[in-house]
Amino acid sequence: MRGRRKIVCGAWLGLACCIAPLLSAQPGGHAPATRNVTDAAGRVVTLPAIVNRVADPWHANNAMVLMLGGADKLVATTMQAQRQPWLRRLYPRIETVPAAFNAAGEINLETLIGARPDVILMAYDGSLPKWLDTIAAYHIPVVLMPNTSLAGLESAARITGEVLGPSESHLAAEYIRYFDGNIRRVRRVTDRLSLSERPRVLHTSSAGILTVDGRSTLIDDWINVAGGVNAADTSGNGRPVSMEQIVAWNPDVIIVGTAPNQRSREGILNDPRWSGIKAVQTRSVYVNPSGAYLWDRHSAEVALQVLWAAKLLHPRRFSDLDLNRETKLFYSRFFRYTLTDAELSSIMNATAP
Amino acid sequence: MTKPRTFALMLIAPLGLLYASLFVGRFPVSPAQVAHILYAQVFPSAVDWPRSVQTIVLEIRLPRAVLAMLVGAGLSISGAAYQGMFRNPLVSTDILGVTAAAGFGAAVALLLSRDPAQLQLIAFAFGLAGVGMTYALARVYRTTPALMLVLSGVVVAAFFSALLSGAKYIADPESKLPAITYWLLGSLNAASLRSLAVALPPILAGSVGLLLVRWKLNILAMGDEEARSLGVRTEWLKGIVIACTTVITAAAVSVCGIVGWVGLVIPHVGRMLVGPDHRDLLPATLSIGATYLLFIDDIARSISSTEIPLGILTAVVGAPFFAYLLRRTRGTWY
Numbered sequence: 001m002r003g004r005r006k007i008v009c010g011a012w013l014g015l016a017c018c019i020a021p022l023l024s025a026q027p028g029g030h031a032p033a034t035r036n037v038t039d040a041a042g043r044v045v046t047l048p049a050i051v052n053r054v055a056d057p058w059h060a061n062n063a064m065v066l067m068l069g070g071a072d073k074l075v076a077t078t079m080q081a082q083r084q085p086w087l088r089r090l091y092p093r094i095e096t097v098p099a100a101f102n103a104a105g106e107i108n109l110e111t112l113i114g115a116r117p118d119v120i121l122m123a124y125d126g127s128l129p130k131w132l133d134t135i136a137a138y139h140i141p142v143v144l145m146p147n148t149s150l151a152g153l154e155s156a157a158r159i160t161g162e163v164l165g166p167s168e169s170h171l172a173a174e175y176i177r178y179f180d181g182n183i184r185r186v187r188r189v190t191d192r193l194s195l196s197e198r199p200r201v202l203h204t205s206s207a208g209i210l211t212v213d214g215r216s217t218l219i220d221d222w223i224n225v226a227g228g229v230n231a232a233d234t235s236g237n238g239r240p241v242s243m244e245q246i247v248a249w250n251p252d253v254i255i256v257g258t259a260p261n262q263r264s265r266e267g268i269l270n271d272p273r274w275s276g277i278k279a280v281q282t283r284s285v286y287v288n289p290s291g292a293y294l295w296d297r298h299s300a301e302v303a304l305q306v307l308w309a310a311k312l313l314h315p316r317r318f319s320d321l322d323l324n325r326e327t328k329l330f331y332s333r334f335f336r337y338t339l340t341d342a343e344l345s346s347i348m349n350a351t352a353p
Numbered sequence: 354m355t356k357p358r359t360f361a362l363m364l365i366a367p368l369g370l371l372y373a374s375l376f377v378g379r380f381p382v383s384p385a386q387v388a389h390i391l392y393a394q395v396f397p398s399a400v401d402w403p404r405s406v407q408t409i410v411l412e413i414r415l416p417r418a419v420l421a422m423l424v425g426a427g428l429s430i431s432g433a434a435y436q437g438m439f440r441n442p443l444v445s446t447d448i449l450g451v452t453a454a455a456g457f458g459a460a461v462a463l464l465l466s467r468d469p470a471q472l473q474l475i476a477f478a479f480g481l482a483g484v485g486m487t488y489a490l491a492r493v494y495r496t497t498p499a500l501m502l503v504l505s506g507v508v509v510a511a512f513f514s515a516l517l518s519g520a521k522y523i524a525d526p527e528s529k530l531p532a533i534t535y536w537l538l539g540s541l542n543a544a545s546l547r548s549l550a551v552a553l554p555p556i557l558a559g560s561v562g563l564l565l566v567r568w569k570l571n572i573l574a575m576g577d578e579e580a581r582s583l584g585v586r587t588e589w590l591k592g593i594v595i596a597c598t599t600v601i602t603a604a605a606v607s608v609c610g611i612v613g614w615v616g617l618v619i620p621h622v623g624r625m626l627v628g629p630d631h632r633d634l635l636p637a638t639l640s641i642g643a644t645y646l647l648f649i650d651d652i653a654r655s656i657s658s659t660e661i662p663l664g665i666l667t668a669v670v671g672a673p674f675f676a677y678l679l680r681r682t683r684g685t686w687y
Binding site for chain 1: 380409543546
C-alpha cells in the first residue's frame, strides 16, 4: 500500500519535473506535485499542482475564467457559453473549444475525456451534479462553487482563481476587492433607506412565459443591495407565476432579464393586462444589460449590476455615478478590452455586438 | 334521452363556475364587485373600483376562464368523437399526432422568440400539418382503415416528439428551455383577449361540426362495414370528424400547451352520466369538459403564488375522482 502511494507520488513528481522547466515557474524537484482545494460542498479536492487544462460546464463561469486570464486553459466548455454573443466577441477561441456539455447541462463523456481536463469547475446549489458518479471512474477532480448569492459569487471567483493558478488567483483577489468596493459604495447609501423608500422590483427571467426570480437567489441579493425590495415573494429562480399574481404584487419597477429583452419590454408596455401595474403606468420597465454573460445572473459583471441597479432605482442618490465610465473601466481593467460607444450601448441594451 | 334535471345541471354548472372564477384568485375581488363591473360593461354607470381590479376581472380572469372552458369543452368532445370513431375507449385526441406536431411548432416559435400571437399560429399550423401527414400516410385505396390511421399517427407523433426533443436540446437553458418545458406541461397563463380570439373560431367551428354529425357517430361506432351497409359514407364522415377534432385540438394546444387527461377521461365521465348514445354524449362532454378544466385552472392559478402547470393538476385532481366514479359504476356504463 505504502509502496504504491510512493510510486504514485513519484509519478506525479516526475510529471511535475517534466512540466516545470517548460513553464520555468517552479523550481524543479521541490515543488509539491498536488495541492488541495476545499470546494463549496465542503469536499477536499486534490488537484495537480499546476492546472493547464480546465473543463467548465457552468455557462456563466466560462466568462469568469476568461476574466481571470485563464481562458486559454479551457479545453471543454458548454454550448450555451459558445452562444453568448459578447463572450464570442471578447474571446473568439471559445467557438473552437469542444462543447462537452449541452444546454441542459448533460455531458458528452467522450468529448470530456478526450479533452483530458486536469479539473472540472462546476456550480453548486446544494445538490451534486448528476454526472458526478460517471466522472468518478476517470479520476478527474471536480471543484464545486456556490451559485445562489452575491457572497457565493465572490467565493466562486476566489475558487476559480485558486484552481487556475497563482496569476489568476491574484486577479481574482483584485476582482473581489473591486466587487466589495462597489457593494460598499452602494450600501453606504442604500443601507440607510427605509422600507418605504425602497421601490418594489420585479425581475422577469424568461421570454414567452411569465417567470420571475424570487427570494433566496443572487438576483434577490442585488435587488436588496441596490436599495430595492423583490416584489416576488416566491422562492427560487425562474418561477412561473400567474398574470394576476403580478398585478397583485404591483411592482414599482420591472427589470426584463434574458433575451430578447427589448422585445419583451415592449410586449409588457403594450399589453392591456399589464396596464394596471404601477411600473407600466410610470413606464419604469427596463432591459437588463448583458455582456460576457447576463449581468443579472452569476456573471463577473454582477459587480457592475449592483451599480447599474442602484442608479436605476435611486437616480438622484447616485447622481455622481457615471455608469458608462464605470462599465468601460471595468471591461478594460478586467477583460482587457476597450469598449467603443456603440459596443457600450450594445451591452447596456443586451443586444449582440 | 337525458333527464331534464341532468340537462339543467349541465347548463348551470359551467356558468355558475364561470362567475365564481371571476372573484377567485390571488388578488382579492368581491363577488359584488365582479357583478358591478360586469353590469357596468353593459349599462355604463359610476366607476367606484380601482383600475387594477377591472384589469384583473376583464382582461385577465375573464379571458382565461372562457379559454379554459373552451379548451376543456373542445378536448372533451374531440375525445368522445374519436373514442366512438375508433371504437376504442383508450383513444385520446392526440392519437393522430396533432399534439406532438403542434407542440413542436410551439417549441420552434419559442426558440425563435416569437411573440404569443405568432406562437399560436405556428403551433396551430404545425398541428394541422401533422394530422395531414398522418391522413395521407394512412390512405389506402381511397379508404382510411382505423388500423392504418392509428399506426400512421404513431409514426407522425414519434417523428415530431423526436424533433421536439431536438428543439429542447439546443434551447438556451437560461430562458428558452424552461419556457419550452413549462409550456409543454400546459398552462392558461398566457390567456388574453387576443389568444381568445385566436382559439374561439376553430374550437367553436369544430365543436359545431361534431355536434352536427353526432347521430351518425352512433352508426360509425358499429364499424365501417356496418355503417356503409346502412348507407353512411364512412370516408366522408371520418374525414369530417378528423378535421373537426384536429382543428379543435390544434387550437387548444396552440393557446395553452399540452393538457393531457381531459380528452381521455371526460368522455367516460359523460358516458357514466348520460350513457353511450353520441346524441346525448357529445353535448354532455362539452359541459363537463368546460366545467372540469375551468375548475382545474382556478386551482392552478389560485393555490400558490407560483402557477401550477395544468398537466400536473388535471391528473392529480382528476385521477381520484375518476377512480371513485369507476368503482361506483363498476364499469357498467360502456
